[in-house]
Amino acid sequence: MESGAKIPLWLxxxxxxxxxxxxxxxxxxxxxxxxxxHPTVSLLAVIGLFLLxxxxxxxxxIYAQAPSLILGNNYTSExxxxxxxxxxxxxxxxxAIAFAPLLAAIFIGRPR
Amino acid sequence: xxxxxxxxxxxxxxxxxxCLEDGxxxxxxxxxxxxxxxxxxxxANEPPLTTIAQPARPDVPLPATVRAHKTMNExxxxxxxxxxxxxxxxxxxxxxxxxxxxxxxxxxxxxxxxRIPLVLLFLGVMVLAFLRAPRHPRVSLLTALAxxxxxxxxxxxxxxxxxxxxxxSTMKTSDAQMQTVFTTLTVLDDFALAAVFILLTVAVxxxxxxxxxxx
Numbered sequence: 354m355e356s357g358a359k360i361p362l363w364l365x366x367x368x369x370x371x372x373x374x375x376x377x378x379x380x381x382x383x384x385x386x387x388x389x390x391h392p393t394v395s396l397l398a399v400i401g402l403f404l405l406x407x408x409x410x411x412x413x414x415i416y417a418q419a420p421s422l423i424l425g426n427n428y429t430s431e432x433x434x435x436x437x438x439x440x441x442x443x444x445x446x447x448x449a450i451a452f453a454p455l456l457a458a459i460f461i462g463r464p465r
Numbered sequence: 466x467x468x469x470x471x472x473x474x475x476x477x478x479x480x481x482x483x484c485l486e487d488g489x490x491x492x493x494x495x496x497x498x499x500x501x502x503x504x505x506x507x508x509a510n511e512p513p514l515t516t517i518a519q520p521a522r523p524d525v526p527l528p529a530t531v532r533a534h535k536t537m538n539e540x541x542x543x544x545x546x547x548x549x550x551x552x553x554x555x556x557x558x559x560x561x562x563x564x565x566x567x568x569x570x571x572x573x574x575x576x577x578x579x580r581i582p583l584v585l586l587f588l589g590v591m592v593l594a595f596l597r598a599p600r601h602p603r604v605s606l607l608t609a610l611a612x613x614x615x616x617x618x619x620x621x622x623x624x625x626x627x628x629x630x631x632x633x634s635t636m637k638t639s640d641a642q643m644q645t646v647f648t649t650l651t652v653l654d655d656f657a658l659a660a661v662f663i664l665l666t667v668a669v670x671x672x673x674x675x676x677x678x679x680x
Binding site: 369370371372373376377384390391394398402405438441442444446448449452455456458459460462463464 | 578579580581582583585586587590593597600601604608648651652655656658659662663665666668669670672673674
């Protein structure tokens with residue numbers, strides 16, 4: 354599949370992620386609205402939410418482009434399986450990194 | 466008999482603890498230090514004394530230390546009860562999440578195996594929420610609910626996704642229909658992820674004091 358033909362596919366897959374993307378934007382606005390009350394916590398939360406916001410569209414694009422970019426035109430189903438295993442591990446590792454500041458913001462700055 | 470050490474007013478009612486004139490704690494004038502009984506040590510699980518919070522003169526303000534003691538004692542039973550309930554809920558969520566994840570690893574191998582980084586992070590934070598539950602029960606509950614829900618939902622989503630493929634094939638479903646089914650599933654999965662984001666954001670903002678209040 355040519356890269357031009359992949360753009361509609363990427364957009365349709367992105368459209369399926371609209372609920373979470375819109376939610377992330379609303380959450381960022383809410384956290385920024387509370388910035389003056391607790392700036393450190395808000396900063397951490399916004400970093401986490403922004404990373405999560407970037408994560409899904411970027412990986413949707415990577416998943417669409419990776420097979421042809423990495424494996425070329427001649428690849429077997431076993432090649433694809435291995436590629437998606439590695440991509441899946443990278444996807445979940447980076448998502449864990451994106452979640453970390455948000456989860457840290459929950460407990461930071463509270464009395465022990 | 467009791468006597469006020471400040472105004473020397475005497476009271477026959479032994480149940481009184483504070484002077485009705487000036488609110489000073491009453492003492493027994495007839496008890497000398499030698500005849501005093503040894504200090505009683507309450508068992509650790511003894512409920513805190515509440516009589517100190519019931520002064521004879523409600524109009525006389527209590528000393529600061531007594532006020533703090535009173536507030537602490539009033540909040541203690543409710544907080545420990547709710548923390549206990551929260552800990553039970555978190556523990557149940559943790560066990561269900563862990564069991565479903567293990568079933569996924571055994572049943573579908575690499576599909577669930579690649580979620581290891583996220584699963585480890587979420588389970589670790591659930592343990593942290595369990596430990597912090599006595600101090601912040603509501604925040605811990607929200608966090609554990611969000612993470613447990615994500616782990617359980619993901620395991621169920623993978624199960625449905627993998628089970629539907631052979632099922633739809635046997636039903637001779639067209640490619641377009643299959644596409645519609647899987648797109649619907651993906652959108653539902655995304656709504657579940659949105660719910661996780663909402664719960665976590667609420668957990669970040671809930672019971673949070675302004676920076677000037679904490680300083």
